[in-house]
Amino acid sequence: MASQHDPRQNHLLAALPRDEYQRLAPHLERVELTLGESLVESGKVMRHVYFPTDSIVSLLCVMEDGDSTEIAVVGAEGIVGISLFMGGETTPGRAVVQSAGGAYRLKGQLLKDEFDRASTLQYLLLRYTQALITQMAQTAVCNRHHSLDQQLCRWLLLSLDRLPSHELVMTQELIANMLGVRREGVTESAGKLQKAGLIAYHRGRISILDRPGLEARVCECYAVVKKEYDRLLSYQRPG
Amino acid sequence: MASQHDPRQNHLLAALPRDEYQRLAPHLERVELTLGESLVESGKVMRHVYFPTDSIVSLLCVMEDGDSTEIAVVGAEGIVGISLFMGGETTPGRAVVQSAGGAYRLKGQLLKDEFDRASTLQYLLLRYTQALITQMAQTAVCNRHHSLDQQLCRWLLLSLDRLPSHELVMTQELIANMLGVRREGVTESAGKLQKAGLIAYHRGRISILDRPGLEARVCECYAVVKKEYDRLLSYQRPG
DNA sequence: TCGCTTCCGTGCGTTAGCGTACATGGCATG
DNA sequence: CATGCCATGTACGCTAACGCACGGAAGCGA
Numbered sequence: 001m002a003s004q005h006d007p008r009q010n011h012l013l014a015a016l017p018r019d020e021y022q023r024l025a026p027h028l029e030r031v032e033l034t035l036g037e038s039l040v041e042s043g044k045v046m047r048h049v050y051f052p053t054d055s056i057v058s059l060l061c062v063m064e065d066g067d068s069t070e071i072a073v074v075g076a077e078g079i080v081g082i083s084l085f086m087g088g089e090t091t092p093g094r095a096v097v098q099s100a101g102g103a104y105r106l107k108g109q110l111l112k113d114e115f116d117r118a119s120t121l122q123y124l125l126l127r128y129t130q131a132l133i134t135q136m137a138q139t140a141v142c143n144r145h146h147s148l149d150q151q152l153c154r155w156l157l158l159s160l161d162r163l164p165s166h167e168l169v170m171t172q173e174l175i176a177n178m179l180g181v182r183r184e185g186v187t188e189s190a191g192k193l194q195k196a197g198l199i200a201y202h203r204g205r206i207s208i209l210d211r212p213g214l215e216a217r218v219c220e221c222y223a224v225v226k227k228e229y230d231r232l233l234s235y236q237r238p239g
Numbered sequence: 240m241a242s243q244h245d246p247r248q249n250h251l252l253a254a255l256p257r258d259e260y261q262r263l264a265p266h267l268e269r270v271e272l273t274l275g276e277s278l279v280e281s282g283k284v285m286r287h288v289y290f291p292t293d294s295i296v297s298l299l300c301v302m303e304d305g306d307s308t309e310i311a312v313v314g315a316e317g318i319v320g321i322s323l324f325m326g327g328e329t330t331p332g333r334a335v336v337q338s339a340g341g342a343y344r345l346k347g348q349l350l351k352d353e354f355d356r357a358s359t360l361q362y363l364l365l366r367y368t369q370a371l372i373t374q375m376a377q378t379a380v381c382n383r384h385h386s387l388d389q390q391l392c393r394w395l396l397l398s399l400d401r402l403p404s405h406e407l408v409m410t411q412e413l414i415a416n417m418l419g420v421r422r423e424g425v426t427e428s429a430g431k432l433q434k435a436g437l438i439a440y441h442r443g444r445i446s447i448l449d450r451p452g453l454e455a456r457v458c459e460c461y462a463v464v465k466k467e468y469d470r471l472l473s474y475q476r477p478g
Numbered sequence: 479t480c481g482c483t484t485c486c487g488t489g490c491g492t493t494a495g496c497g498t499a500c501a502t503g504g505c506a507t508g
Numbered sequence: 509c510a511t512g513c514c515a516t517g518t519a520c521g522c523t524a525a526c527g528c529a530c531g532g533a534a535g536c537g538a
Contacts (some may be wrong), residue, residue, distance in 0.1 A: 092467055
């Protein structure tokens with residue numbers, strides 16, 4: 001069983017066979033991520049990858065004028081810094097802590113070394129990356145075709161899936177940055193959900209009161225992403 | 240030099256060292272892709288990957304109601320079917336031929352075998368996948384924040400970069416499907432470009448008359464993607 | 479040559495989301 | 509308790525894109 005602070009609260013680390021995990025474990029360094037902290041800056045070379053345990057990290061694409069959009073969200077099921085093993089070293093995007101909490105970090109070179117052994121880690125990371133790609137694609141199509149109301153539901157559910165509690169610490173201003181819309185738009189959509197009794201909002205804290213209600217309002221995008229994550233990250237190795 | 244039909248017109252295949260290429264070459268099968276042909280269907284297991292030479296393939300995300308959006312575009316610089324080596328076997332998206340032309344296909348298992356040798360091919364494919372991810376992310380943010388006019392310019396330039404000629408065979412209806420907008424919207428935006436003398440449109444054929452003019456109108460997204468492709472696919476191996 | 483289909487242009491009214499401005503009420507800080 | 513900032517609510521005009529409907533023209537096949 002996992003102690004209170006155990007790297008294996010991260011699903012990728014938990015899925016490693018004993019010997020691979022033992023090689024990495026001494027180098028895993030626990031860090032506390034604070035809300036708004038930036039783990040990856042556009043174009044900067046990363047020194048570490050991060051395995052969240054009970055934190056959430058948003059992958060953002062920021063443009064010259066400051067407008068931004070969330071591309072994908074990473075929790076305990078994933079890793080931040082895929083470009084380190086994909087080979088690019090850097091990304092044009094940013095990674096920002098969306099929900100404070102713990103994570104374990106690992107020096108990029110150590111991850112790369114283990115990855116290059118054609119290890120289980122490689123298998124896991126590639127499958128995870130494909131799940132991430134699906135999330136990005138579905139986010140793109142959702143941005144195009146669905147209403148802000150639906151997108152907000154999707155965003156809340158994706159966050160909720162990565163949190164232990166039913167409460168998230170997040171101002172409407174920040175949600176607006178994630179979704180790439182106006183703050184006032186979020187106020188309006190969130191107001192609808194609140195009137196419908198699905199959530200309660202109070203100064204940067206959102207309590208989810210009726211999760212099935214959210215699921216009833218969300219667009220198909222949420223289910224598509226969730227299904228693909230379940231499929232790809234169930235970790236039944238072929239051999 | 241490449242003969243008229245040479246697998247090495249595809250940049251990934253061209254970048255392989257001799258021995259790796261020799262292993263794959265006997266299994267590369269030339270195919271002619273026709274406009275609108277579907278190479279990958281949502282959820283279906285793929286049997287082959289495709290290396291385009293002078294064709295263009297669009298990666299689409301299609302929703303239940305039929306609305307779709309292009310997530311990324313693949314030409315001679317890339318490969319169609321990344322989920323075969325990423326490990327997922329399938330994707331929720333589709334891959335549709337956007338511009339007819341040649342490609343070489345390879346049985347999925349053969350590609351996987353070579354990939355798992357920790358070969359140069361693996362190095363190339365992973366870097367390519369990262370470039371693809373960048374394109375997807377930028378597409379998402381462009382969908383959100385930029386006008387249809389700008390997106391059309393981006394789409395034309397991305398297509399143009401993957402074509403030998405200055406003419407593309409593509410109805411406004413199809414472009415609308417790619418961009419996830421109405422056909423009438425494309426008519427209007429294309430009309431502006433035509434009035435400005437940048438393109439000429441005639442029954443499913445677009446001639447680009449003034450490429451610098453398009454580049455002057457396009458949003459930053461085009462340059463971000465192009466720069467990242469150039470950076471990641473220049474193929475200077477570290478060792 | 480006729481007729482049909484495909485492709486493009488245009489003109490509505492409608493709407494979601496934008497930009498802006500401003501009001502209110504918590505909460506912290508002194 | 510006074511001050512001030514921050515998070516949220518609200519209002520209003522504006523615009524890009526939507527849905528729908530129609531018209532015309534180019535090409536193709538009989």
